[in-house]
Amino acid sequence: MKKISVIVPVYNVAADDKLKHCLESLVAQTVEDMEIILVDDASTDDSLQVCRDFEKAYPDKIRIIALSENKRQGHARNVGLKEATGEWVGFIDSDDFVENDYFEDLITLGEKKGADVVSSDYARVNGYVFDKSDRIVNNTADQTGPMDKEKLKKLLIRPGSMVTKIYKKTLIEENKLDFPEDILYEDNCAGVIWSYYTGHLEHSEKCGYFYVQHPTSTVHMVTEKSFEDRVKSGRRMVEEAKAKHVLDDYFSEVEFRYTEVAYVNTLFSYMASPCKKSLAFIKRLRLEVNEFFPAFMDNEYYKELIGCEERKLIALQKKSDLLFYLYYTLKKFYRNLRKG
Numbered sequence: 001m002k003k004i005s006v007i008v009p010v011y012n013v014a015a016d017d018k019l020k021h022c023l024e025s026l027v028a029q030t031v032e033d034m035e036i037i038l039v040d041d042a043s044t045d046d047s048l049q050v051c052r053d054f055e056k057a058y059p060d061k062i063r064i065i066a067l068s069e070n071k072r073q074g075h076a077r078n079v080g081l082k083e084a085t086g087e088w089v090g091f092i093d094s095d096d097f098v099e100n101d102y103f104e105d106l107i108t109l110g111e112k113k114g115a116d117v118v119s120s121d122y123a124r125v126n127g128y129v130f131d132k133s134d135r136i137v138n139n140t141a142d143q144t145g146p147m148d149k150e151k152l153k154k155l156l157i158r159p160g161s162m163v164t165k166i167y168k169k170t171l172i173e174e175n176k177l178d179f180p181e182d183i184l185y186e187d188n189c190a191g192v193i194w195s196y197y198t199g200h201l202e203h204s205e206k207c208g209y210f211y212v213q214h215p216t217s218t219v220h221m222v223t224e225k226s227f228e229d230r231v232k233s234g235r236r237m238v239e240e241a242k243a244k245h246v247l248d249d250y251f252s253e254v255e256f257r258y259t260e261v262a263y264v265n266t267l268f269s270y271m272a273s274p275c276k277k278s279l280a281f282i283k284r285l286r287l288e289v290n291e292f293f294p295a296f297m298d299n300e301y302y303k304e305l306i307g308c309e310e311r312k313l314i315a316l317q318k319k320s321d322l323l324f325y326l327y328y329t330l331k332k333f334y335r336n337l338r339k340g
Helices: 015-027 047-057 072-083 102-113 148-155 167-172 188-195 224-243 249-274 279-293 300-305 308-319 321-339
Strands: 003-012 034-040 062-066 084-093 117-125 165-168 200-212
Touching: 003 047, 003 072, 003 102, 015 034, 015 047, 034 072, 047 062, 062 072, 062 224, 072 084, 072 188, 084 102, 084 167, 102 117, 102 165, 102 200, 117 249, 148 188, 148 249, 165 167, 188 224, 188 249, 224 249, 224 279, 249 279, 249 308, 249 321, 279 308, 279 321, 308 321
Parallel strands: 003 034, 003 084, 034 062, 117 200
Antiparallel strands: 084 165, 117 165
16 A cells, blocks of 8 residues: 555646646655556547656556546546555645645555644646745635534545645545545535535645746636536535535535525626626526525624625615626626726
């Protein structure tokens, strides 16, 4: 058994040496007994060849799984999970990179404290530089340590990024954890469900993961289909929460997480995006949240964590989708006018 398996979904990231930078940071890791599982999701550029070049140079560290059909990141991660032999499992996006001792630091902390999940903060960067000035807090002190009900509530509503965590393989296997497939934003669903089974979370104060900002990355895709996938991810989260009884035990937390991700964030990101707006899509967002959680506006987390302006606009949409659309559009127009 390896100490850790790091799973890297790969799809069309050869340009500008994005994949090369990621893999260079992985083969330089100070963890000796480590496997890097590269799952090429039917790339149409030179990504698979880049993987093979690294496999040839580091045959003791790198394994390649080449898929014949593109099935998106969730499927690629699931394929990697089935092949992983490590005591720990970690993930990294194929255009990001990590410091050389990143995984050793997380493993050391996890083993010292007896944790089954270990997280770290990450830094947003505009290139391949070790710049930590734009540091994003991933988990907090009141979520860490052996889980109790209050800590788990906090973790469910703010699970943090999955790519800046490592997980005990036994936690994944015993609870049959995986990722939803065929949609974007699969970690919006998996992050909550996986958090439910966390027994002990530790958080490293060292920020060793670097999230590279690219205009073509998944989070910058602004088609209506990408917004629909956010809703699908939230829907899957609710379905999984029901099946695994998370909804029974933590209804308020799941209700808020769905409302925030699949409705509030999706609605306002959609309205702010440059894509052509559809009143039918806006209406569908409202109808779906009302179907799953008709009393979401009474949720304690919603009242505390959603901004006052957003809550006012959502109350307006509850009365009329058209009034909401017109008011938001006019407000956006005047804001842009004043900026100009």
